[in-house]
Amino acid sequence: MDHEPSVAVCVPVYNDPEGVRTTVESLRPQTDDRGAPLCVVDNASTDETPDVIRRYASEGSVTHLREDRIQSSYAARNAAVRNTESEVLAFVDADMTVPEGWLESALATFRSADADYMGCTVELTLPETPSLVARYDHHTGFPVEQYVERQGFAPTCCLFVRREVFEDVGLFDHRLISGGDKEFGNRVHDAGYEMHFASDVTMFHPVRDSLPALVRKDFRVGRGLCQLQRYHPERYGTPGVPPRPTGVKSPDRSLPLEDRLAFGALAKAMVGVRGLGYGREYLAARRDSGEGSRSGPPELDSR
Structure with a gap:
Protein backbone atom coordinates (compact mmCIF):
# COMPACT_ATOMS: atom_id res chain seq x y z
CA MET A 1 0.00 0.00 0.00
CA ASP A 2 1.94 3.02 -1.28
CA HIS A 3 -0.50 5.79 -0.26
CA GLU A 4 -2.43 6.87 2.82
CA PRO A 5 -5.61 4.76 2.70
CA SER A 6 -9.06 6.09 3.49
CA VAL A 7 -10.60 4.45 6.55
CA ALA A 8 -14.03 4.00 8.09
CA VAL A 9 -14.50 2.95 11.71
CA CYS A 10 -17.44 0.58 12.26
CA VAL A 11 -19.17 0.05 15.61
CA PRO A 12 -22.03 -2.48 15.91
CA VAL A 13 -24.31 -2.10 18.92
CA TYR A 14 -27.36 -3.74 20.46
CA ASN A 15 -29.06 -2.44 23.62
CA ASP A 16 -25.99 -0.72 25.06
CA PRO A 17 -26.53 3.05 25.28
CA GLU A 18 -23.75 3.66 27.79
CA GLY A 19 -21.31 1.46 25.91
CA VAL A 20 -21.89 3.13 22.56
CA ARG A 21 -21.68 6.57 24.18
CA THR A 22 -18.33 5.68 25.76
CA THR A 23 -16.96 4.35 22.49
CA VAL A 24 -18.15 7.22 20.31
CA GLU A 25 -16.71 9.77 22.74
CA SER A 26 -13.39 7.93 22.60
CA LEU A 27 -13.30 7.57 18.80
CA ARG A 28 -14.80 10.72 17.37
CA PRO A 29 -11.93 13.16 18.07
CA GLN A 30 -9.72 10.92 15.91
CA THR A 31 -12.26 10.20 13.16
CA ASP A 32 -13.22 13.89 13.04
CA ASP A 33 -9.55 14.90 12.68
CA ARG A 34 -9.16 12.62 9.65
CA GLY A 35 -12.62 13.24 8.21
CA ALA A 36 -13.13 9.47 8.48
CA PRO A 37 -16.64 8.01 8.68
CA LEU A 38 -17.59 6.72 12.13
CA CYS A 39 -20.38 4.26 11.33
CA VAL A 40 -22.50 3.11 14.24
CA VAL A 41 -24.83 0.25 13.30
CA ASP A 42 -27.84 -0.30 15.54
CA ASN A 43 -28.83 -3.96 15.40
CA ALA A 44 -32.55 -3.46 16.21
CA SER A 45 -32.07 -2.21 19.77
CA THR A 46 -35.20 -2.05 21.93
CA ASP A 47 -33.99 0.50 24.49
CA GLU A 48 -32.67 4.08 24.23
CA THR A 49 -29.62 3.09 22.18
CA PRO A 50 -31.07 4.45 18.88
CA ASP A 51 -31.76 7.81 20.57
CA VAL A 52 -28.14 8.06 21.69
CA ILE A 53 -26.92 7.33 18.15
CA ARG A 54 -29.37 9.80 16.61
CA ARG A 55 -28.09 12.59 18.86
CA TYR A 56 -24.53 12.01 17.68
CA ALA A 57 -25.71 11.76 14.07
CA SER A 58 -27.51 15.11 14.38
CA GLU A 59 -24.19 16.66 15.44
CA GLY A 60 -22.46 15.18 12.41
CA SER A 61 -20.28 13.00 14.63
CA VAL A 62 -21.45 9.62 13.35
CA THR A 63 -23.19 7.95 10.46
CA HIS A 64 -26.22 6.16 11.88
CA LEU A 65 -26.90 2.84 10.16
CA ARG A 66 -29.48 0.17 11.00
CA GLU A 67 -29.58 -3.59 10.61
CA ASP A 68 -33.11 -4.55 11.62
CA ARG A 69 -33.64 -7.59 9.42
CA ILE A 70 -31.00 -9.94 10.89
CA GLN A 71 -30.24 -10.05 14.63
CA SER A 72 -26.49 -10.62 14.46
CA SER A 73 -23.43 -8.53 15.29
CA TYR A 74 -21.85 -9.91 12.11
CA ALA A 75 -24.83 -8.74 10.04
CA ALA A 76 -24.42 -5.30 11.63
CA ARG A 77 -20.74 -5.24 10.64
CA ASN A 78 -21.69 -6.32 7.12
CA VAL A 88 -9.82 0.11 5.01
CA LEU A 89 -12.50 -0.92 7.51
CA ALA A 90 -11.71 -0.73 11.24
CA PHE A 91 -14.00 -2.61 13.61
CA VAL A 92 -14.46 -1.62 17.26
CA ASP A 93 -17.02 -2.97 19.75
CA ALA A 94 -19.38 -0.68 21.62
CA ASP A 95 -18.02 -0.33 25.20
CA MET A 96 -14.38 -0.16 24.11
CA THR A 97 -12.05 2.85 24.30
CA VAL A 98 -8.89 3.83 22.48
CA PRO A 99 -5.97 6.07 23.48
CA GLU A 100 -5.08 9.35 21.80
CA GLY A 101 -3.41 8.74 18.44
CA TRP A 102 -4.77 5.20 18.16
CA LEU A 103 -6.16 5.52 14.63
CA GLU A 104 -3.09 7.26 13.25
CA SER A 105 -0.79 4.68 14.83
CA ALA A 106 -2.89 1.76 13.62
CA LEU A 107 -2.96 2.99 10.03
CA ALA A 108 0.79 3.66 10.08
CA THR A 109 1.41 0.09 11.26
CA PHE A 110 -1.10 -1.31 8.77
CA ARG A 111 0.69 0.51 5.96
CA SER A 112 4.27 -0.26 7.04
CA ALA A 113 3.43 -3.96 7.44
CA ASP A 114 1.76 -3.97 4.01
CA ALA A 115 -1.07 -5.76 5.77
CA ASP A 116 -4.41 -6.80 4.35
CA TYR A 117 -5.80 -7.87 7.72
CA MET A 118 -4.59 -6.75 11.15
CA GLY A 119 -5.47 -7.35 14.78
CA CYS A 120 -4.52 -4.95 17.56
CA THR A 121 -3.52 -5.47 21.18
CA VAL A 122 -6.50 -5.51 23.56
CA GLU A 123 -6.03 -4.76 27.25
CA LEU A 124 -8.82 -5.71 29.63
CA THR A 125 -9.62 -3.04 32.20
CA LEU A 126 -10.72 -3.75 35.76
CA PRO A 127 -13.25 -1.75 37.80
CA GLU A 128 -12.02 0.03 40.91
CA THR A 129 -13.11 -2.82 43.18
CA PRO A 130 -13.03 -5.92 40.98
CA SER A 131 -15.09 -8.98 41.79
CA LEU A 132 -13.72 -12.52 41.60
CA VAL A 133 -15.33 -12.90 38.16
CA ALA A 134 -13.75 -9.65 36.95
CA ARG A 135 -10.32 -10.76 38.15
CA TYR A 136 -10.81 -14.15 36.49
CA ASP A 137 -11.85 -12.55 33.19
CA HIS A 138 -8.86 -10.22 33.38
CA HIS A 139 -6.53 -13.15 34.07
CA THR A 140 -7.75 -15.18 31.09
CA GLY A 141 -6.79 -12.21 28.94
CA PHE A 142 -7.30 -11.44 25.28
CA PRO A 143 -4.49 -13.33 23.46
CA VAL A 144 -4.85 -11.59 20.09
CA GLU A 145 -1.27 -12.35 19.06
CA GLN A 146 -1.86 -16.07 19.63
CA TYR A 147 -5.09 -15.93 17.65
CA VAL A 148 -3.45 -14.23 14.67
CA GLU A 149 -0.25 -16.26 14.57
CA ARG A 150 -1.56 -19.73 15.55
CA GLN A 151 -5.22 -19.74 14.56
CA GLY A 152 -5.37 -17.35 11.62
CA PHE A 153 -7.85 -14.77 12.88
CA ALA A 154 -8.28 -11.68 15.04
CA PRO A 155 -11.32 -10.76 17.15
CA THR A 156 -13.67 -8.33 15.42
CA CYS A 157 -13.38 -5.88 18.31
CA CYS A 158 -9.86 -4.89 17.21
CA LEU A 159 -9.73 -5.62 13.49
CA PHE A 160 -8.55 -3.71 10.39
CA VAL A 161 -9.35 -5.16 6.95
CA ARG A 162 -8.82 -3.88 3.43
CA ARG A 163 -12.04 -3.57 1.44
CA GLU A 164 -10.69 -5.65 -1.42
CA VAL A 165 -10.41 -8.59 0.98
CA PHE A 166 -14.17 -8.48 1.52
CA GLU A 167 -14.65 -8.14 -2.24
CA ASP A 168 -12.65 -11.33 -2.73
CA VAL A 169 -13.62 -13.69 0.13
CA LYS A 182 -12.56 -16.97 13.38
CA GLU A 183 -14.45 -18.20 10.31
CA PHE A 184 -13.84 -14.97 8.39
CA GLY A 185 -10.18 -14.80 9.43
CA ASN A 186 -9.62 -18.41 8.39
CA ARG A 187 -11.09 -17.61 4.95
CA VAL A 188 -8.75 -14.63 4.67
CA HIS A 189 -5.78 -16.76 5.74
CA ASP A 190 -6.62 -19.54 3.29
CA ALA A 191 -6.88 -16.99 0.48
CA GLY A 192 -3.25 -16.02 1.11
CA TYR A 193 -3.69 -12.45 2.36
CA GLU A 194 -1.08 -10.79 4.57
CA MET A 195 -2.12 -11.01 8.22
CA HIS A 196 -0.43 -8.95 10.90
CA PHE A 197 -0.57 -8.46 14.67
CA ALA A 198 0.01 -4.86 15.78
CA SER A 199 1.71 -5.27 19.15
CA ASP A 200 2.19 -1.50 19.47
CA ALA A 213 -22.39 -12.05 32.01
CA LEU A 214 -19.61 -14.63 31.94
CA VAL A 215 -22.09 -17.50 31.61
CA ARG A 216 -23.93 -15.77 28.74
CA LYS A 217 -20.66 -15.28 26.87
CA ASP A 218 -19.48 -18.86 27.28
CA PHE A 219 -22.88 -20.31 26.44
CA ARG A 220 -22.85 -18.22 23.24
CA VAL A 221 -19.31 -19.40 22.45
CA GLY A 222 -20.43 -23.01 22.85
CA ARG A 223 -23.31 -22.46 20.44
CA GLY A 224 -20.90 -20.85 18.00
CA LEU A 225 -18.56 -23.85 18.12
CA CYS A 226 -21.39 -26.11 16.98
CA GLN A 227 -22.51 -23.62 14.33
CA LEU A 228 -19.00 -23.51 12.88
CA GLN A 229 -19.22 -27.27 12.35
CA ARG A 230 -22.79 -27.10 11.15
CA TYR A 231 -22.21 -24.45 8.50
CA HIS A 232 -18.54 -25.12 7.68
CA PRO A 233 -17.88 -28.85 8.21
CA GLU A 234 -15.13 -28.89 5.59
CA ARG A 235 -13.01 -26.76 7.91
CA TYR A 236 -14.25 -27.48 11.44
CA GLY A 237 -15.62 -31.03 11.29
CA THR A 238 -19.17 -32.32 11.56
CA PRO A 239 -21.31 -31.67 14.63
CA GLY A 240 -21.38 -34.31 17.32
CA VAL A 241 -18.28 -33.98 19.46
CA PRO A 242 -17.44 -30.42 20.50
CA PRO A 243 -13.85 -29.32 19.85
CA ARG A 244 -11.88 -28.07 22.82
CA PRO A 245 -12.69 -24.36 22.98
CA THR A 246 -9.85 -21.92 22.58
CA GLY A 247 -9.12 -19.24 25.14
CA VAL A 248 -9.27 -21.63 28.13
CA LYS A 249 -6.05 -21.86 30.12
CA SER A 250 -4.90 -23.03 33.52
CA PRO A 251 -4.42 -20.36 36.19
CA GLU A 258 -6.80 -19.03 46.74
CA ASP A 259 -7.00 -17.39 43.31
CA ARG A 260 -5.61 -20.44 41.55
CA LEU A 261 -8.26 -22.64 43.08
CA ALA A 262 -11.09 -20.19 42.37
CA PHE A 263 -9.95 -19.47 38.81
CA GLY A 264 -9.46 -23.17 38.12
CA ALA A 265 -12.99 -23.91 39.32
CA LEU A 266 -14.41 -21.10 37.19
CA ALA A 267 -12.49 -22.31 34.15
CA LYS A 268 -13.90 -25.81 34.50
CA ALA A 269 -17.40 -24.45 35.04
CA MET A 270 -17.15 -22.28 31.91
CA VAL A 271 -16.00 -25.26 29.82
CA GLY A 272 -19.16 -26.97 31.06
CA VAL A 273 -21.26 -23.95 30.10
CA ARG A 274 -19.75 -24.00 26.61
CA GLY A 275 -20.63 -27.68 26.40
CA LEU A 276 -24.24 -26.86 27.30
CA GLY A 277 -24.32 -24.19 24.60
CA TYR A 278 -22.89 -26.65 22.10
CA GLY A 279 -25.48 -29.25 23.08
CA ARG A 280 -28.35 -26.83 22.69
CA GLU A 281 -27.20 -25.86 19.21
CA TYR A 282 -26.62 -29.47 18.24
CA LEU A 283 -30.17 -30.42 19.19
CA ALA A 284 -31.54 -27.36 17.39
CA ALA A 285 -29.60 -28.31 14.26
CA ARG A 286 -31.04 -31.83 14.31
CA ARG A 287 -34.56 -30.39 14.42
CA ASP A 288 -33.86 -27.89 11.68
CA SER A 289 -34.59 -28.67 8.03
CA GLY A 290 -31.07 -27.63 7.05
CA GLU A 291 -32.26 -24.63 5.09
CA GLY A 292 -29.82 -22.25 6.77
CA SER A 293 -26.80 -24.45 6.11
CA ARG A 294 -27.17 -24.28 2.34
CA SER A 295 -26.35 -20.58 2.02
CA GLY A 296 -22.84 -19.35 2.60
CA PRO A 297 -21.46 -16.00 3.79
CA PRO A 298 -22.86 -13.07 1.77
CA GLU A 299 -20.94 -11.38 -1.00
CA LEU A 300 -19.99 -7.71 -0.67
CA ASP A 301 -22.43 -6.64 -3.38
CA SER A 302 -25.36 -8.49 -1.70
CA ARG A 303 -28.27 -6.41 -0.39
Whole structure:
Protein backbone atom coordinates (compact mmCIF):
# COMPACT_ATOMS: atom_id res chain seq x y z
CA MET A 1 0.00 0.00 0.00
CA ASP A 2 1.94 3.02 -1.28
CA HIS A 3 -0.50 5.79 -0.26
CA GLU A 4 -2.43 6.87 2.82
CA PRO A 5 -5.61 4.76 2.70
CA SER A 6 -9.06 6.09 3.49
CA VAL A 7 -10.60 4.45 6.55
CA ALA A 8 -14.03 4.00 8.09
CA VAL A 9 -14.50 2.95 11.71
CA CYS A 10 -17.44 0.58 12.26
CA VAL A 11 -19.17 0.05 15.61
CA PRO A 12 -22.03 -2.48 15.91
CA VAL A 13 -24.31 -2.10 18.92
CA TYR A 14 -27.36 -3.74 20.46
CA ASN A 15 -29.06 -2.44 23.62
CA ASP A 16 -25.99 -0.72 25.06
CA PRO A 17 -26.53 3.05 25.28
CA GLU A 18 -23.75 3.66 27.79
CA GLY A 19 -21.31 1.46 25.91
CA VAL A 20 -21.89 3.13 22.56
CA ARG A 21 -21.68 6.57 24.18
CA THR A 22 -18.33 5.68 25.76
CA THR A 23 -16.96 4.35 22.49
CA VAL A 24 -18.15 7.22 20.31
CA GLU A 25 -16.71 9.77 22.74
CA SER A 26 -13.39 7.93 22.60
CA LEU A 27 -13.30 7.57 18.80
CA ARG A 28 -14.80 10.72 17.37
CA PRO A 29 -11.93 13.16 18.07
CA GLN A 30 -9.72 10.92 15.91
CA THR A 31 -12.26 10.20 13.16
CA ASP A 32 -13.22 13.89 13.04
CA ASP A 33 -9.55 14.90 12.68
CA ARG A 34 -9.16 12.62 9.65
CA GLY A 35 -12.62 13.24 8.21
CA ALA A 36 -13.13 9.47 8.48
CA PRO A 37 -16.64 8.01 8.68
CA LEU A 38 -17.59 6.72 12.13
CA CYS A 39 -20.38 4.26 11.33
CA VAL A 40 -22.50 3.11 14.24
CA VAL A 41 -24.83 0.25 13.30
CA ASP A 42 -27.84 -0.30 15.54
CA ASN A 43 -28.83 -3.96 15.40
CA ALA A 44 -32.55 -3.46 16.21
CA SER A 45 -32.07 -2.21 19.77
CA THR A 46 -35.20 -2.05 21.93
CA ASP A 47 -33.99 0.50 24.49
CA GLU A 48 -32.67 4.08 24.23
CA THR A 49 -29.62 3.09 22.18
CA PRO A 50 -31.07 4.45 18.88
CA ASP A 51 -31.76 7.81 20.57
CA VAL A 52 -28.14 8.06 21.69
CA ILE A 53 -26.92 7.33 18.15
CA ARG A 54 -29.37 9.80 16.61
CA ARG A 55 -28.09 12.59 18.86
CA TYR A 56 -24.53 12.01 17.68
CA ALA A 57 -25.71 11.76 14.07
CA SER A 58 -27.51 15.11 14.38
CA GLU A 59 -24.19 16.66 15.44
CA GLY A 60 -22.46 15.18 12.41
CA SER A 61 -20.28 13.00 14.63
CA VAL A 62 -21.45 9.62 13.35
CA THR A 63 -23.19 7.95 10.46
CA HIS A 64 -26.22 6.16 11.88
CA LEU A 65 -26.90 2.84 10.16
CA ARG A 66 -29.48 0.17 11.00
CA GLU A 67 -29.58 -3.59 10.61
CA ASP A 68 -33.11 -4.55 11.62
CA ARG A 69 -33.64 -7.59 9.42
CA ILE A 70 -31.00 -9.94 10.89
CA GLN A 71 -30.24 -10.05 14.63
CA SER A 72 -26.49 -10.62 14.46
CA SER A 73 -23.43 -8.53 15.29
CA TYR A 74 -21.85 -9.91 12.11
CA ALA A 75 -24.83 -8.74 10.04
CA ALA A 76 -24.42 -5.30 11.63
CA ARG A 77 -20.74 -5.24 10.64
CA ASN A 78 -21.69 -6.32 7.12
CA ALA A 79 -24.10 -3.38 6.93
CA ALA A 80 -21.24 -1.03 7.74
CA VAL A 81 -19.02 -2.54 5.04
CA ARG A 82 -21.79 -2.26 2.46
CA ASN A 83 -22.55 1.36 3.32
CA THR A 84 -19.04 2.77 3.19
CA GLU A 85 -16.54 3.17 0.37
CA SER A 86 -13.33 3.46 2.39
CA GLU A 87 -10.31 1.37 1.44
CA VAL A 88 -9.82 0.11 5.01
CA LEU A 89 -12.50 -0.92 7.51
CA ALA A 90 -11.71 -0.73 11.24
CA PHE A 91 -14.00 -2.61 13.61
CA VAL A 92 -14.46 -1.62 17.26
CA ASP A 93 -17.02 -2.97 19.75
CA ALA A 94 -19.38 -0.68 21.62
CA ASP A 95 -18.02 -0.33 25.20
CA MET A 96 -14.38 -0.16 24.11
CA THR A 97 -12.05 2.85 24.30
CA VAL A 98 -8.89 3.83 22.48
CA PRO A 99 -5.97 6.07 23.48
CA GLU A 100 -5.08 9.35 21.80
CA GLY A 101 -3.41 8.74 18.44
CA TRP A 102 -4.77 5.20 18.16
CA LEU A 103 -6.16 5.52 14.63
CA GLU A 104 -3.09 7.26 13.25
CA SER A 105 -0.79 4.68 14.83
CA ALA A 106 -2.89 1.76 13.62
CA LEU A 107 -2.96 2.99 10.03
CA ALA A 108 0.79 3.66 10.08
CA THR A 109 1.41 0.09 11.26
CA PHE A 110 -1.10 -1.31 8.77
CA ARG A 111 0.69 0.51 5.96
CA SER A 112 4.27 -0.26 7.04
CA ALA A 113 3.43 -3.96 7.44
CA ASP A 114 1.76 -3.97 4.01
CA ALA A 115 -1.07 -5.76 5.77
CA ASP A 116 -4.41 -6.80 4.35
CA TYR A 117 -5.80 -7.87 7.72
CA MET A 118 -4.59 -6.75 11.15
CA GLY A 119 -5.47 -7.35 14.78
CA CYS A 120 -4.52 -4.95 17.56
CA THR A 121 -3.52 -5.47 21.18
CA VAL A 122 -6.50 -5.51 23.56
CA GLU A 123 -6.03 -4.76 27.25
CA LEU A 124 -8.82 -5.71 29.63
CA THR A 125 -9.62 -3.04 32.20
CA LEU A 126 -10.72 -3.75 35.76
CA PRO A 127 -13.25 -1.75 37.80
CA GLU A 128 -12.02 0.03 40.91
CA THR A 129 -13.11 -2.82 43.18
CA PRO A 130 -13.03 -5.92 40.98
CA SER A 131 -15.09 -8.98 41.79
CA LEU A 132 -13.72 -12.52 41.60
CA VAL A 133 -15.33 -12.90 38.16
CA ALA A 134 -13.75 -9.65 36.95
CA ARG A 135 -10.32 -10.76 38.15
CA TYR A 136 -10.81 -14.15 36.49
CA ASP A 137 -11.85 -12.55 33.19
CA HIS A 138 -8.86 -10.22 33.38
CA HIS A 139 -6.53 -13.15 34.07
CA THR A 140 -7.75 -15.18 31.09
CA GLY A 141 -6.79 -12.21 28.94
CA PHE A 142 -7.30 -11.44 25.28
CA PRO A 143 -4.49 -13.33 23.46
CA VAL A 144 -4.85 -11.59 20.09
CA GLU A 145 -1.27 -12.35 19.06
CA GLN A 146 -1.86 -16.07 19.63
CA TYR A 147 -5.09 -15.93 17.65
CA VAL A 148 -3.45 -14.23 14.67
CA GLU A 149 -0.25 -16.26 14.57
CA ARG A 150 -1.56 -19.73 15.55
CA GLN A 151 -5.22 -19.74 14.56
CA GLY A 152 -5.37 -17.35 11.62
CA PHE A 153 -7.85 -14.77 12.88
CA ALA A 154 -8.28 -11.68 15.04
CA PRO A 155 -11.32 -10.76 17.15
CA THR A 156 -13.67 -8.33 15.42
CA CYS A 157 -13.38 -5.88 18.31
CA CYS A 158 -9.86 -4.89 17.21
CA LEU A 159 -9.73 -5.62 13.49
CA PHE A 160 -8.55 -3.71 10.39
CA VAL A 161 -9.35 -5.16 6.95
CA ARG A 162 -8.82 -3.88 3.43
CA ARG A 163 -12.04 -3.57 1.44
CA GLU A 164 -10.69 -5.65 -1.42
CA VAL A 165 -10.41 -8.59 0.98
CA PHE A 166 -14.17 -8.48 1.52
CA GLU A 167 -14.65 -8.14 -2.24
CA ASP A 168 -12.65 -11.33 -2.73
CA VAL A 169 -13.62 -13.69 0.13
CA GLY A 170 -17.04 -12.30 1.06
CA LEU A 171 -18.45 -10.75 4.23
CA PHE A 172 -18.86 -12.10 7.76
CA ASP A 173 -21.11 -15.14 8.12
CA HIS A 174 -24.14 -13.64 9.88
CA ARG A 175 -25.58 -17.10 10.67
CA LEU A 176 -23.00 -17.54 13.44
CA ILE A 177 -23.87 -16.34 16.92
CA SER A 178 -20.17 -16.58 17.86
CA GLY A 179 -17.00 -17.53 16.01
CA GLY A 180 -17.68 -15.38 12.95
CA ASP A 181 -14.38 -13.62 13.52
CA LYS A 182 -12.56 -16.97 13.38
CA GLU A 183 -14.45 -18.20 10.31
CA PHE A 184 -13.84 -14.97 8.39
CA GLY A 185 -10.18 -14.80 9.43
CA ASN A 186 -9.62 -18.41 8.39
CA ARG A 187 -11.09 -17.61 4.95
CA VAL A 188 -8.75 -14.63 4.67
CA HIS A 189 -5.78 -16.76 5.74
CA ASP A 190 -6.62 -19.54 3.29
CA ALA A 191 -6.88 -16.99 0.48
CA GLY A 192 -3.25 -16.02 1.11
CA TYR A 193 -3.69 -12.45 2.36
CA GLU A 194 -1.08 -10.79 4.57
CA MET A 195 -2.12 -11.01 8.22
CA HIS A 196 -0.43 -8.95 10.90
CA PHE A 197 -0.57 -8.46 14.67
CA ALA A 198 0.01 -4.86 15.78
CA SER A 199 1.71 -5.27 19.15
CA ASP A 200 2.19 -1.50 19.47
CA VAL A 201 -1.45 -0.54 18.81
CA THR A 202 -3.51 -0.90 21.99
CA MET A 203 -7.26 -0.76 22.64
CA PHE A 204 -9.13 -1.16 25.92
CA HIS A 205 -12.04 -3.48 26.69
CA PRO A 206 -13.81 -3.70 30.08
CA VAL A 207 -13.87 -7.09 31.79
CA ARG A 208 -17.08 -8.97 32.43
CA ASP A 209 -17.84 -8.21 36.03
CA SER A 210 -20.63 -10.67 36.90
CA LEU A 211 -21.16 -14.40 36.74
CA PRO A 212 -24.32 -14.11 34.59
CA ALA A 213 -22.39 -12.05 32.01
CA LEU A 214 -19.61 -14.63 31.94
CA VAL A 215 -22.09 -17.50 31.61
CA ARG A 216 -23.93 -15.77 28.74
CA LYS A 217 -20.66 -15.28 26.87
CA ASP A 218 -19.48 -18.86 27.28
CA PHE A 219 -22.88 -20.31 26.44
CA ARG A 220 -22.85 -18.22 23.24
CA VAL A 221 -19.31 -19.40 22.45
CA GLY A 222 -20.43 -23.01 22.85
CA ARG A 223 -23.31 -22.46 20.44
CA GLY A 224 -20.90 -20.85 18.00
CA LEU A 225 -18.56 -23.85 18.12
CA CYS A 226 -21.39 -26.11 16.98
CA GLN A 227 -22.51 -23.62 14.33
CA LEU A 228 -19.00 -23.51 12.88
CA GLN A 229 -19.22 -27.27 12.35
CA ARG A 230 -22.79 -27.10 11.15
CA TYR A 231 -22.21 -24.45 8.50
CA HIS A 232 -18.54 -25.12 7.68
CA PRO A 233 -17.88 -28.85 8.21
CA GLU A 234 -15.13 -28.89 5.59
CA ARG A 235 -13.01 -26.76 7.91
CA TYR A 236 -14.25 -27.48 11.44
CA GLY A 237 -15.62 -31.03 11.29
CA THR A 238 -19.17 -32.32 11.56
CA PRO A 239 -21.31 -31.67 14.63
CA GLY A 240 -21.38 -34.31 17.32
CA VAL A 241 -18.28 -33.98 19.46
CA PRO A 242 -17.44 -30.42 20.50
CA PRO A 243 -13.85 -29.32 19.85
CA ARG A 244 -11.88 -28.07 22.82
CA PRO A 245 -12.69 -24.36 22.98
CA THR A 246 -9.85 -21.92 22.58
CA GLY A 247 -9.12 -19.24 25.14
CA VAL A 248 -9.27 -21.63 28.13
CA LYS A 249 -6.05 -21.86 30.12
CA SER A 250 -4.90 -23.03 33.52
CA PRO A 251 -4.42 -20.36 36.19
CA ASP A 252 -0.91 -18.92 36.38
CA ARG A 253 1.08 -20.68 39.12
CA SER A 254 2.39 -17.32 40.32
CA LEU A 255 -1.08 -16.44 41.57
CA PRO A 256 -1.98 -16.90 45.24
CA LEU A 257 -3.32 -20.38 45.98
CA GLU A 258 -6.80 -19.03 46.74
CA ASP A 259 -7.00 -17.39 43.31
CA ARG A 260 -5.61 -20.44 41.55
CA LEU A 261 -8.26 -22.64 43.08
CA ALA A 262 -11.09 -20.19 42.37
CA PHE A 263 -9.95 -19.47 38.81
CA GLY A 264 -9.46 -23.17 38.12
CA ALA A 265 -12.99 -23.91 39.32
CA LEU A 266 -14.41 -21.10 37.19
CA ALA A 267 -12.49 -22.31 34.15
CA LYS A 268 -13.90 -25.81 34.50
CA ALA A 269 -17.40 -24.45 35.04
CA MET A 270 -17.15 -22.28 31.91
CA VAL A 271 -16.00 -25.26 29.82
CA GLY A 272 -19.16 -26.97 31.06
CA VAL A 273 -21.26 -23.95 30.10
CA ARG A 274 -19.75 -24.00 26.61
CA GLY A 275 -20.63 -27.68 26.40
CA LEU A 276 -24.24 -26.86 27.30
CA GLY A 277 -24.32 -24.19 24.60
CA TYR A 278 -22.89 -26.65 22.10
CA GLY A 279 -25.48 -29.25 23.08
CA ARG A 280 -28.35 -26.83 22.69
CA GLU A 281 -27.20 -25.86 19.21
CA TYR A 282 -26.62 -29.47 18.24
CA LEU A 283 -30.17 -30.42 19.19
CA ALA A 284 -31.54 -27.36 17.39
CA ALA A 285 -29.60 -28.31 14.26
CA ARG A 286 -31.04 -31.83 14.31
CA ARG A 287 -34.56 -30.39 14.42
CA ASP A 288 -33.86 -27.89 11.68
CA SER A 289 -34.59 -28.67 8.03
CA GLY A 290 -31.07 -27.63 7.05
CA GLU A 291 -32.26 -24.63 5.09
CA GLY A 292 -29.82 -22.25 6.77
CA SER A 293 -26.80 -24.45 6.11
CA ARG A 294 -27.17 -24.28 2.34
CA SER A 295 -26.35 -20.58 2.02
CA GLY A 296 -22.84 -19.35 2.60
CA PRO A 297 -21.46 -16.00 3.79
CA PRO A 298 -22.86 -13.07 1.77
CA GLU A 299 -20.94 -11.38 -1.00
CA LEU A 300 -19.99 -7.71 -0.67
CA ASP A 301 -22.43 -6.64 -3.38
CA SER A 302 -25.36 -8.49 -1.70
CA ARG A 303 -28.27 -6.41 -0.39
